[in-house]
Amino acid sequence: MPHFTEFNTNPPFPTDVPVAKLECISLAQLRGGNEAESDALFDACKNDGFFLLDLRGDEQGEKILSDAGSLFDVGRTLFDFPYDVKMQCVMGGARSVFGHNLNLSYKAVGLSKVDAEGTPDRCEFYGISKDDLLGLSAHLPAPAIIDSKRDLFTAFLTANHSLEQLVLSHLEKHLRLPAGALTSLHPLDRLSGDQVRILKYDPQPRQDRRTSLVPHTDFGSVTSLFNILGGLQVLPIGRQNVEANWRYVRPRTGCAIINLGDSMVKWSNGLLKSAMHRVTYAPGKQADATRWSLAYFGHAHNKSSMKRMEGSDVIPPLEDGTLEEDMTAEDWLYVRSTSYKQKDMKEFERVVGKDEPVPVVE
Numbered sequence: 001m002p003h004f005t006e007f008n009t010n011p012p013f014p015t016d017v018p019v020a021k022l023e024c025i026s027l028a029q030l031r032g033g034n035e036a037e038s039d040a041l042f043d044a045c046k047n048d049g050f051f052l053l054d055l056r057g058d059e060q061g062e063k064i065l066s067d068a069g070s071l072f073d074v075g076r077t078l079f080d081f082p083y084d085v086k087m088q089c090v091m092g093g094a095r096s097v098f099g100h101n102l103n104l105s106y107k108a109v110g111l112s113k114v115d116a117e118g119t120p121d122r123c124e125f126y127g128i129s130k131d132d133l134l135g136l137s138a139h140l141p142a143p144a145i146i147d148s149k150r151d152l153f154t155a156f157l158t159a160n161h162s163l164e165q166l167v168l169s170h171l172e173k174h175l176r177l178p179a180g181a182l183t184s185l186h187p188l189d190r191l192s193g194d195q196v197r198i199l200k201y202d203p204q205p206r207q208d209r210r211t212s213l214v215p216h217t218d219f220g221s222v223t224s225l226f227n228i229l230g231g232l233q234v235l236p237i238g239r240q241n242v243e244a245n246w247r248y249v250r251p252r253t254g255c256a257i258i259n260l261g262d263s264m265v266k267w268s269n270g271l272l273k274s275a276m277h278r279v280t281y282a283p284g285k286q287a288d289a290t291r292w293s294l295a296y297f298g299h300a301h302n303k304s305s306m307k308r309m310e311g312s313d314v315i316p317p318l319e320d321g322t323l324e325e326d327m328t329a330e331d332w333l334y335v336r337s338t339s340y341k342q343k344d345m346k347e348f349e350r351v352v353g354k355d356e357p358v359p360v361v362e
């Protein structure tokens with residue numbers, strides 16, 4: 001059984017690049033009721049919007065690691081298919097059925113942009129939605145390798161969804177929200193934007209290395225990421241978007257990288273954070289290897305309200321005179337993913353509901 005341990009077969013992450021200092025939280029300790037671990041999770045969500053979750057020593061965690069290894073193998077087979085085979089799953093109604101034009105099943109290299117000048121990305125990915133996997137929506141046309149691995153995708157999706165539930169239950173407790181305030185917005189059996197995505201970044205030419213995936217924040221609730229090579233970078237909360245401030249997220253054996261999306265910021269009126277991140281070429285000797293990444297994006301069910309959560313004395317009140325639009329999670333995802341535009345990469349200004357959309361990820 002393949003395991004998510006390719007750390008051993010790739011060049012090591014270098015020691016001379018700037019690395020984000022992120023909490024590493026033990027899933028086993030968290031599940032076991034360790035208060036300090038739960039406090040560390042809350043601090044990480046308030047300060048960084050990112051943390052590492054050590055999945056080792058936990059039965060479900062170990063299974064996720066093993067399934068992540070198998071999904072990387074699926075990615076290797078899938079992305080070796082000819083371009084037109086992969087493009088078949090962009091067609092066949094995928095655009096209209098699977099949300100909107102940015103939630104493509106397959107995104108070819110160069111379709112998104114990494115900056116306001118329109119520089120093409122250097123990343124290809126394939127995503128499959130929870131609703132498709134669980135039969136809540138149409139089963140979209142997919143290459144045979146994907147259809148033959150639906151059980152694996154489903155197991156990985158549901159296990160990551162249950163990690164999301166665990167994280168949300170700890171946040172509910174720290175935010176002193178009524179039990180279920182967050183978790184009940186994320187049921188498996190209602191339509192939502194949840195998806196599993198496999199991403200591939202080919203090594204870049206030595207003379208021409210640059211950002212491969214646009215700086216962005218995730219839009220949803222909780223994302224789990226599985227990386228082997230470096231290349232993911234985060235802009236620490238509160239830092240200006242200038243080159244010197246970006247930090248690598250160093251992948252660690254046995255760990256998922258967890259980050260919060262913008263929905264958490266919205267519900268908590270800014271108390272919880274979602275950090276800007278991007279992908280660049282892998283650092284040091286890793287730059288010559290293909291970079292694989294695997295993600296689970298957790299979202300609230302489509303009809304959830306995106307308003308600041310009521311019933312907590314920890315969540316800051318709205319500023320006097322603020323009127324909140326009562327948007328659903330479905331509209332939130334649509335508006336956020338189709339209408340934010342990069343005017344100036346230094347500020348990464350977001351314009352909601354104006355102008356032509358610039359394709360970005362998620």
Ligand SMILES: O=C(O)CCC(=O)C(=O)O
Nearest residue numbers: 199227232279293295361
């Ligand atoms: O490839 C990665 O490590 C990050 C991908 C990512 O941030 C995303 O797809 O939202």
Ligand SMILES: [Fe+2]
Nearest residue numbers: 216217218277
């Ligand atoms: Fe992301």
